[in-house]
Amino acid sequence: MADQHAELSWKEDRIPVSDRFDDPYFSLQNGLEETRHVFLAGNDLPARFEPGFHIAELGFGTGLNMLTAWSAWESSGQTGALHFTSFEALPMAPVDMARALQAFPELQPWSARFLGAWKSGTCDLGTLRLTVIEGDARQQLPAWSGQADAWFLDGFSPAKNPELWGEDLMQQVYGHTRAKGTAATYTAAGFVRRGLQDAGFAVTRSPGYGRKRHMTQAVKP
Template sequence: MTAPEPVLWQDQAPHSSRFSDIYRTRYGALAQSRSVFLAGCGLPEGWRGRPQFTVLETGFGLGLNFLTTWATWQADPQACARLNFVSVEAYPVHLDDILRSTLALSTEAGGCATDFATRLPALAQQLAPVWPTLQPGLNHWPLDQGRVQLTLAVGDVRAMLPQWPGLADAVYLDGFSPARNPDMWCDATLGAVAQHCRPGTRLASYTVAAQVRHGLSALGFQVRKCPGLPPKRDRLEAVMC
């Protein structure tokens, strides 16, 4: 495996010099993850009453969305028996940065998020045995006694998405801002995502960029601009028709 992608920590905000962008918002990142991605895809309600549920994500980054989804699933007595989480990442970071990220969140988060946030470092630690085995291509890791399956597709999103053969129940579109990282949001990427969607697949993103909304609409998604969790003004929800 190539060297881990460096993460610059500036005032507790993880920053990418490759993309000149932050991995997550400086304040309230956990609440934003839950609001934009989980609630945006109708979770946790959406996985109830199903034997399994599959989330597809573009951009694993520091694993915040994955760990938040896993912790939410663990805490839900009505959750599906099995959670599959598939994420694509071209530039995996060092596990230490993932751990550091969760520790920062568990001290940053205030109010009702605190109990939840303090569970994330222990989940991140469960990646320790598998993270050193990371290889380019598809990595399949059973976690949580095999009830959670993490598939990490290491490589460029446009090359990796066609290599994963599955269908998603929910899609998290993440991946730095469209202005700074157009490849992650171009028609080819959105088209490759749509190949993994069926009628009813929910999709969520923090960006409401017109190009992304129009691209998704052209692919058969019904797209809505929704009110964001302050200080964010908007977020995007979509469903494949």
């Protein structure tokens, strides 16, 4: 368990904003559609889903990305468990998660099941096996024994939270990615793209969501 928790303010009484990083947890336009565009389509999901598929993530936040992926997993007809591992330095209190997720009524069937079972650490919901590893990803990811088929790189803005986008961490992401695995992120910051390329990924700059002109996709050869 981490001894620090996310400190929040609320924009329009519904969008959580990190006090530490002065950055919203999801798009002010439409967080669900941004997640679908960046993290699902950016990793060619749900087309790549198969039994035993494993998604890993930097930055669990409200749980929106996980819930979006889990809903897509079930809706695509998968009946086994989606494995989802997320690294989060400053976990959000469940009461704040519940408040934030009210913005996405379409996900309510999944968010209700998640919030009803979630405390911290691990959670087995049948078609979802979730692990949230609390603490600094720069220490936690090297100690992780897992391998992901797809990565959601969703830390706060690289300009405000550069620690979660550094070259050493991108090397660890690469090392914990299966062959032909992928990564996607909303940012197209040059140093992030270079860090992924230097780690060994084939990197593409793609159209972003909404006001963001570009995003980044990466594939492990």
